[in-house]
Amino acid sequence: MSANNSDSDRLxxxxxxxxxxxxxxxxxxxxxxxxxxxxCFEDAFELTGHGKFNHLVLxxxxxxxxxxxxxxxxxSYVITAAECELELTSEHKGLLNAAAFIGIISTSFxxxxxxxxxxxxxxxxxxxxxSAALSITSSFSTNxxxxxxxxxxxxxxxxxxxxxxxxxxxEMHTGSRRAAAIAWGSAFISFSFxxxxxxxxxxxxxxxxxxxxxxxxVPWRAFIWSWCAPGLIASVFLFWLPESxxxxxxxxxxxAAMPVLAKMYAYNKNAGKDNFPVEKxxxxxxxxxxxxxxxxxxxxxxxxxxxLLKCVFISHISMFAVFMLSSGLYVWVPDIxxxxxxxxxxxxxxxxxxxxxxxxxxxxxxxxVSHGSCKAHVTTSVFSISMGMGAVFAVTYLAIxxxxxxxxxxxxxxxxxxxxxxxxxxxxxxxxxxxxxxxLILALCAGCAASILAAIAVDVFPTCLRAMAMCVMYxxxxxxxxxxxxxxxxxxxxxxxxxxxxFGVFTAGSVILMIFWPKPxxxxxxxxxxxxxx
Numbered sequence: 001m002s003a004n005n006s007d008s009d010r011l012x013x014x015x016x017x018x019x020x021x022x023x024x025x026x027x028x029x030x031x032x033x034x035x036x037x038x039x040c041f042e043d044a045f046e047l048t049g050h051g052k053f054n055h056l057v058l059x060x061x062x063x064x065x066x067x068x069x070x071x072x073x074x075x076s077y078v079i080t081a082a083e084c085e086l087e088l089t090s091e092h093k094g095l096l097n098a099a100a101f102i103g104i105i106s107t108s109f110x111x112x113x114x115x116x117x118x119x120x121x122x123x124x125x126x127x128x129x130x131s132a133a134l135s136i137t138s139s140f141s142t143n144x145x146x147x148x149x150x151x152x153x154x155x156x157x158x159x160x161x162x163x164x165x166x167x168x169x170x171e172m173h174t175g176s177r178r179a180a181a182i183a184w185g186s187a188f189i190s191f192s193f194x195x196x197x198x199x200x201x202x203x204x205x206x207x208x209x210x211x212x213x214x215x216x217x218v219p220w221r222a223f224i225w226s227w228c229a230p231g232l233i234a235s236v237f238l239f240w241l242p243e244s245x246x247x248x249x250x251x252x253x254x255x256a257a258m259p260v261l262a263k264m265y266a267y268n269k270n271a272g273k274d275n276f277p278v279e280k281x282x283x284x285x286x287x288x289x290x291x292x293x294x295x296x297x298x299x300x301x302x303x304x305x306x307x308l309l310k311c312v313f314i315s316h317i318s319m320f321a322v323f324m325l326s327s328g329l330y331v332w333v334p335d336i337x338x339x340x341x342x343x344x345x346x347x348x349x350x351x352x353x354x355x356x357x358x359x360x361x362x363x364x365x366x367x368x369v370s371h372g373s374c375k376a377h378v379t380t381s382v383f384s385i386s387m388g389m390g391a392v393f394a395v396t397y398l399a400i401x402x403x404x405x406x407x408x409x410x411x412x413x414x415x416x417x418x419x420x421x422x423x424x425x426x427x428x429x430x431x432x433x434x435x436x437x438x439x440l441i442l443a444l445c446a447g448c449a450a451s452i453l454a455a456i457a458v459d460v461f462p463t464c465l466r467a468m469a470m471c472v473m474y475x476x477x478x479x480x481x482x483x484x485x486x487x488x489x490x491x492x493x494x495x496x497x498x499x500x501x502x503f504g505v506f507t508a509g510s511v512i513l514m515i516f517w518p519k520p521x522x523x524x525x526x527x528x529x530x531x532x533x534x
Contacts, residue, residue, distance in 0.1 A: 041249055041257065041533075044278045046174060048261050051268030054173060058181060060237040061169040062188030064124065067231035068162045069192035071135060071154060072100045074227050076331045077200040080338075081220035082147075092144045094489055097331045099148055101482045103155020104162055105475050111160040112471030113300075116464055119251070120168040121243045123467075127160035128235045132228045139224035140215065163474035167467045170458045171246040179404050179455035186451030187397035193390030199226045201383035250463035250533055254281035283533065300468055302532075307523050308461070312469070314513045315457040319450065319477035321417070321510035325424060325503050326447030328484020332492070333389075333440070337382045340433055350431050351440070352496030389441045396448045404452065413452040414511040420446035421508025428500035446507060450477065459520045462532035 039047075079093045088096070115123045131154050138150035166182060173181040203226065206219040245260040262276040269275070303312050339354050349357075396416075404412055420443050427439035454470065461469040484503065491499040524534055 038280045038282050039278055041246075041254065041281050041283055042175075044261055044281050045245070047277060048264040049268040050174070050177060053264045053267040054177075054181070056237060057169065057172045057241060058185055060234050060241060061165050061185045063230045063234035063237070064128070064161050064165045065185060066188040066192050066195075067128070067228075067234060068158055068165075069189045070196055070227040070230065071131065071158045072104070073192070073327070073331060074196055074224070075099065075151065076334050077196060077204065078220050078223065080334070081204045081223075085218070085220075086141070086144050086147065088144055092148075094486070095148055096144070096151060098482050098485060099151035100155035100158065101327075101478045101485075103152040103157075104159040104478050105482065107156045107159045108163065108471045108475030108478075109468075111164060112468035114160075115164040115167065115467030115471065119243045119247055120164050120171070120467060121238060121241065124161040124164055124168070125235060125238050127157045128231050128238070131157035131160075132231050132235075135228050136225055139221040159471075162478075163470040164467050166454045166458060166470050166474075168244050170455075171244040171463070171466070175459070176405075178458065179409055179452075180401055182455045182458070183397065183401040183404050183451050186448070186454075187394060187401060189447070189451075190390055190393030190397045193393050194387050195390075196227065197383040197386035197390070199223060201380065201387075205380060246463050246534075249281075249283065254283055257281060300465070302527075302530075303461075303465060303469060303472075307518065307526050308465075308469075310516065310518060311457065311460045311523065312472075314517055315453060316473050316476040318413075318417075318453055318510055318513055319473050320480035320483075321507050322446055322450045322453060322480070323477035324480035324484035325420065325507045326444055326450070327478070327481035328488060329424075329440075329503070330444055330447070331481075331485050332488055333444070334382050334386065336440070337385055337437070340437070341381050350429060350497075351436050352428050352492075352500070355492050355496055356494075385437065389444065392441050393445060393448060396445050397451065400448060400452060404455070409452055409456045410514050410517060413449050413456065414514055416449045416452070417446060417511050418508045420444075420449075421504045421506075424504035424507060425501050428497045443504075456517070460518075460523045462527050462534055464532060 075096050079088060079096055082088060083093075086092075111123060111127075134150060134154045134157060138147055138154060141147035141150060165185075169181055169185050170178045200223060203219045203223045209216055209218045211217070242260045242263060245257040245264075248260060249257040258278070258281060259273075261278070261281075262273040265271065265276040266273045302308055336351060336355065340351065400412060423439045423442040427436050427443055430436045430439060454473075457473060458466060458470065488499055528534070
């Protein structure tokens, strides 16, 4: 009997011991779960995964970039078709080509401030809808000054998303995927150089017209309508997409960012928002944000003090070089190609000789042409070559997206800029039309380097300064486009080869600046010590 009691006691002790062990394990699991559910923002962002939500963000941002590009350079195809109806002179054409850039440059700082103050999505969505409305309105212009003013105003609104979109796209991806995402999104810019000449080829040569309420609609007016479509489609997508979670973390704290991360997780994992395995986001960096304009100025001043000052100087000068060559030269490409294709000379001559001969011929022709005898003409081969050019840009952008993480951002950027600089010089001196055209297209690939430079720069600027920094950088870049366009317009006649040489040397030489680019980790560490988060 005592033996049975002893066995029973031992059994009870064994069960109690097992129960205690299970309880200890359970409490360990709970403690572990508690640690898992209180994570830093970057770990929580990683848990959202990468899937269809990110793909939609990429598509939306790509369409925004496509819209910005088409609004910026679309007038280069319009001015020849509208030359007679609006009685455009060469000076008028130059102003209309620069109109969008003038609008973008003049308001970039304002949109950068608003993007950092009120949010990336909050700034882009209404401005895109308004820019499409103004762009369509500009197609009803009855004289050059009405068209110029409306195009400048359109550029002012396009400016809101021209650089803010890079901050939004970068903030919607993890650090390891950010550069590739910006490169893939920027590939849509190259599509504009295929779509625009394609639409122009289909629409502009048409001889049709119709009347709406007494107003005569001709092909070039309908062409302007056609390039507004990407912006309107992007607006629909952006209406559904949320604000950047990194911006919300910086502006309103972890609780505001949590629902966005849960939404990203739900769509990427095909799960409910409640299944997001994070209960609380903890942040070791509490950003000091002073309210109102004074606080914004105080934050902006950080861009012009160490350690960010060096980053601002290098990135902004580099972007100036990128746009001066790519956009500054591109707006003249349809005219240059038209001259080359219209040249009847049988001997091999350079691009510069063709341009010089054209200017000499036009100088000998009376500038006073009656409106009735004016007839606009564009060689249709210009459109097919321009589309081929866009295809080259698209391949270059896609290659950047595929290889940027393997080759490295700085290396890729420097290689593209150096090669494009040499191609610019070669295009002016090669006395063969096909080779010169190929070198001209290669030179314009410098525009692809803008996305790499954006990916390099976006990492070093804190969240509260990122939209401003990107907007100012692109403002400087588009200033380069305006400067480049005007320099070429003033020098192509008498000093064509010198102009191309200066552009090429400046572009190739700008890569030296990248030697002095600081390590992003050191910049981030120093800025985080000042209370700014990323």
